[in-house]
Amino acid sequence: MDNNRIFRRVGVILALFLLTISIGVPLLLIFWQSVYVDGQWDWMAPIRTITGHHLSGVLLNSVWLGVCVVAVTTLLALPLAWMMAKTRMGEHRWVDVILMIPFMTPPYIGSMGWILFMQKGGYLQQWIPSSASWSEMFFSFWGMVLIMSLHLFPFLYLLLRDALIRIGGNLEEAGAVHGARAGYRFRRIILPLLLSSYGMGIMLVFVKTIAEFGTPATFGRKIGYYVMTSEIHKYISSWPIDFGKATSLASVLLSVCLVMWYMQSAMSRKFTYRLVGGKGQRSKRYSLRGGAGWLCGVYLAILLILSVGIPYFSIIAASTMKLRGSGLAFDNLTLDHYRELLSWGSVSMKAIGNSLGLSLAASTVAVIIGTGFALAIGRSSSFMQRVIDLFSLLPNTVPGIVMVVGLILFWNSPWMPVTLYNTYGMVVLTYVVLFLPYTVQYVKSSFTQIDGTLFQAGQVFGGKPLYILRRILIPLILPGMLAGWMMTFTIATRELVGSLLILPPSMQTSATYIFAQFEQGQVSLGMAMAVVTVGMTVLMLLGIEMLNSKRKWNAS
Amino acid sequence: MLNMKTRKKSAMLLLTAVMSISLFGCSTGNTTTGNAAQPAGEGNTAAAAETTKPAGGKLVLYSAGPQKLADNIVSGFTDKTGIEVEMFQGTTGKILARMEAEKSNPVADVVILASLPSAQALKADGLTMPYPEAANADKLNKDWSDAEGNYFSSSASALGIVYNTKLVSTPPTSWADLATPVWKDAVNIPDPTLSGSALDFITGYLSANGEKGWDLLSAYKANGVAMAGANQEALDPVITGAKSIVAAGVDYMAYSSKAKGEPLDIVYPEEGTVISPRPAAILKSSPNVENAKAFIDYLLSDEAQKLVTDAYLIPGREDIEATNRTNVKDIPQLKVDWNWMSEHGEETAARFSETFK
Numbered sequence: 001m002d003n004n005r006i007f008r009r010v011g012v013i014l015a016l017f018l019l020t021i022s023i024g025v026p027l028l029l030i031f032w033q034s035v036y037v038d039g040q041w042d043w044m045a046p047i048r049t050i051t052g053h054h055l056s057g058v059l060l061n062s063v064w065l066g067v068c069v070v071a072v073t074t075l076l077a078l079p080l081a082w083m084m085a086k087t088r089m090g091e092h093r094w095v096d097v098i099l100m101i102p103f104m105t106p107p108y109i110g111s112m113g114w115i116l117f118m119q120k121g122g123y124l125q126q127w128i129p130s131s132a133s134w135s136e137m138f139f140s141f142w143g144m145v146l147i148m149s150l151h152l153f154p155f156l157y158l159l160l161r162d163a164l165i166r167i168g169g170n171l172e173e174a175g176a177v178h179g180a181r182a183g184y185r186f187r188r189i190i191l192p193l194l195l196s197s198y199g200m201g202i203m204l205v206f207v208k209t210i211a212e213f214g215t216p217a218t219f220g221r222k223i224g225y226y227v228m229t230s231e232i233h234k235y236i237s238s239w240p241i242d243f244g245k246a247t248s249l250a251s252v253l254l255s256v257c258l259v260m261w262y263m264q265s266a267m268s269r270k271f272t273y274r275l276v277g278g279k280g281q282r283s284k285r286y287s288l289r290g291g292a293g294w295l296c297g298v299y300l301a302i303l304l305i306l307s308v309g310i311p312y313f314s315i316i317a318a319s320t321m322k323l324r325g326s327g328l329a330f331d332n333l334t335l336d337h338y339r340e341l342l343s344w345g346s347v348s349m350k351a352i353g354n355s356l357g358l359s360l361a362a363s364t365v366a367v368i369i370g371t372g373f374a375l376a377i378g379r380s381s382s383f384m385q386r387v388i389d390l391f392s393l394l395p396n397t398v399p400g401i402v403m404v405v406g407l408i409l410f411w412n413s414p415w416m417p418v419t420l421y422n423t424y425g426m427v428v429l430t431y432v433v434l435f436l437p438y439t440v441q442y443v444k445s446s447f448t449q450i451d452g453t454l455f456q457a458g459q460v461f462g463g464k465p466l467y468i469l470r471r472i473l474i475p476l477i478l479p480g481m482l483a484g485w486m487m488t489f490t491i492a493t494r495e496l497v498g499s500l501l502i503l504p505p506s507m508q509t510s511a512t513y514i515f516a517q518f519e520q521g522q523v524s525l526g527m528a529m530a531v532v533t534v535g536m537t538v539l540m541l542l543g544i545e546m547l548n549s550k551r552k553w554n555a556s
Numbered sequence: 557m558l559n560m561k562t563r564k565k566s567a568m569l570l571l572t573a574v575m576s577i578s579l580f581g582c583s584t585g586n587t588t589t590g591n592a593a594q595p596a597g598e599g600n601t602a603a604a605a606e607t608t609k610p611a612g613g614k615l616v617l618y619s620a621g622p623q624k625l626a627d628n629i630v631s632g633f634t635d636k637t638g639i640e641v642e643m644f645q646g647t648t649g650k651i652l653a654r655m656e657a658e659k660s661n662p663v664a665d666v667v668i669l670a671s672l673p674s675a676q677a678l679k680a681d682g683l684t685m686p687y688p689e690a691a692n693a694d695k696l697n698k699d700w701s702d703a704e705g706n707y708f709s710s711s712a713s714a715l716g717i718v719y720n721t722k723l724v725s726t727p728p729t730s731w732a733d734l735a736t737p738v739w740k741d742a743v744n745i746p747d748p749t750l751s752g753s754a755l756d757f758i759t760g761y762l763s764a765n766g767e768k769g770w771d772l773l774s775a776y777k778a779n780g781v782a783m784a785g786a787n788q789e790a791l792d793p794v795i796t797g798a799k800s801i802v803a804a805g806v807d808y809m810a811y812s813s814k815a816k817g818e819p820l821d822i823v824y825p826e827e828g829t830v831i832s833p834r835p836a837a838i839l840k841s842s843p844n845v846e847n848a849k850a851f852i853d854y855l856l857s858d859e860a861q862k863l864v865t866d867a868y869l870i871p872g873r874e875d876i877e878a879t880n881r882t883n884v885k886d887i888p889q890l891k892v893d894w895n896w897m898s899e900h901g902e903e904t905a906a907r908f909s910e911t912f913k
Contacts, residue, residue: 121797221747221785224913234749236653243656324795325722325819408657422663501654505616505642505663516645520623521788521809 011376012384019391022433026406030247062210062227069209070202072149077157083296085164087286097541102307103154104537106494106511107214109530113311114147116318123314126328139223148215150307152208156201163197166449195271197445203264207257207396228253236401250402319527337528351513359492362431367485370439374447396437404430404498422504430502431492439484446480490537614640615847619668620648621834625867633854639847648674648752662841665848671752673898675707675835685838687849692856695873700833709833710855710872711864714887715757716829718805720794721819730825734803735775742800743781748905750786753832757804759897759904760830764890783912811868811881828890
């Protein structure tokens, strides 16, 4: 027991130290910049920026967008999670990988796909000319909510599905034995058990939405819907640069996210239950017949068409066009862009290599550190643990670009003995910092639901801490670690905002390559790169999924 | 001292190379770049002896604008001098942001921006290093470059009305035409906070027309002109046919798309337009000053100016003509005041985006 406590104490201290240098200090430097204007302390500077800037409207826009996206992602993800956890449909594991595609797609590429499809003279109108009367109505606030929800729902779905699987069948059966009907069972058994995962999920969806930059920059600008990130990005990337103003706005965004975090953690403390006990569990899967089966099938089909079908139709069409001005026509098809992209030794191939290498390195490091953090946080009972929890979540609540600027200020400052800036290591560090919250969340979510009696059982039978770690803890949190790793890897392969600022000169990743092609007017080449990188990631995930399904983590 | 530095540098390179090998076996590309830099360092001494250029080393270049052109210039420069160039390519805004983030530990030697006022601001902040003795500097267009040699505009682009030839049969001939009902909801204009050239057009138009100039811009807004991202983002919907026209579109993009076969063309309005120069400057913080000077010399050489015209840009030197595009003397120009434009850029951009939001 004592051994265990020392183990944990050391873990907490180490975690605090790592978090301080990787996240705490860089963010402090950012705030320093926002109040230390022209060599003078000016505590009012952030407040003046905010009041003098019609900010309330933009802030409300951000929050309202976040709320609507949370609502729509829930509508999309909850039925799907139930289907995949509780019915025979769950045996089709490939669906999970396909559903990850929207999340792997850079948001601005996904939005571009929708724009190209729905706009005046777009693919839909070329295909069905009569659609012109209504298709442009898509360019509204709700179109934007739909695009962002379709991008983010897979994330919520995975969390909910895993939670539903962990709930298992026996609790529901117990309810049924005592005469509860389906609706009552859902309301009184499933729902409360689901709440903690759901809370975590919607908090991250909300935060991701209001910190997202790609969709507001492409789609939002078209419909005149401005949010906080577009304002921050304006100050940070267009002349005249003003980090002070950007950081002031970022701090407002941060406060909104912290309020969300507080609400979520309060809810989670109240509704966390030990679900993974020693007894093993069976999960009953309904076989779907007749109407219900059809309904589920149609639901899945529509979801796949909306989230993958339409955007990828546009992306692939755009990537195979000889002349973008000639539209959809068979004599306008070419594979030249792919040939140019995949020619050996080209800039694009190097970019792909860089992306894969960086993502592998970053996701591996993130999983190791993130698991450590998640275990140190434990059930966030002590104050220190809550602090770690908060800190490890911060990168997800601060807009990426702000975090990255902080990292640059820190790692490129003249008083640092080692300047990591402009090296490969800096890129890995940035990715790790940006994506740490995912691993922490996933591992934490599996860890908090393990019943402590399992560890006590291990100790009773004379297991040393390391043995318990190896034979009890790690196997039980491995699915969480794997999910975190996959998530980090997939997002890292498409990370853009940070890469634009921290990549050493002459180094490109697939995302910056795509972005550069858009800037240079080579839209087809950029789209081809998107298809290639997303395709490669999908194949890789399918491979992992196949290996994984042989091992059957969830089998009794 | 120097030895120590190179040793440290090679150690760094080695580290990067080892890391890349261990991290991804498949990318042979990256490891070769890592190794290639080293022999180049030695080979330089030989090359330097021949051309009497500064000996070896590297140059860090931040460049805005067409990537192909920048790539060609960099490879031409490396062939000639043996100096390895590390390039960061982005928009003017991104480059300035990067410089700001690196303020306490700058790494760039030379910047090429797509907006004259930004270069004027760099000069005013004392960030540039004058190089008045640059070769061929006397042949540059005087209005676009600094008399004290703080920045040199080695290329420029003119702003015009770019239109989709499938949708527009009789193109508008003046800026005022775009405010007429014929073009309602059919026009894009690049965002001046993102596009330096669009800002140059707006401030240029205002400097020539005074406060009256805003009448045109408000009429644009009333006619449904949409503010749409940076240049390429504003042009793209016109290529695909979602919009018909870009007002204040960058001409070299239109020319190069047209050459590819896209249904695009451009007119320069009769009342005149603005030509937006693309200045290059050596930074005062440059660790490789000699290499930076050699690079400026190369930018102003016949060879590099030919690369500029091949990219459909206007050459910065007045003694060189382009054959694939309209030259400066045939483009009607507004009487603009660059000093006024530089001073009022910020507030104009803010007022414009407030109007068009």
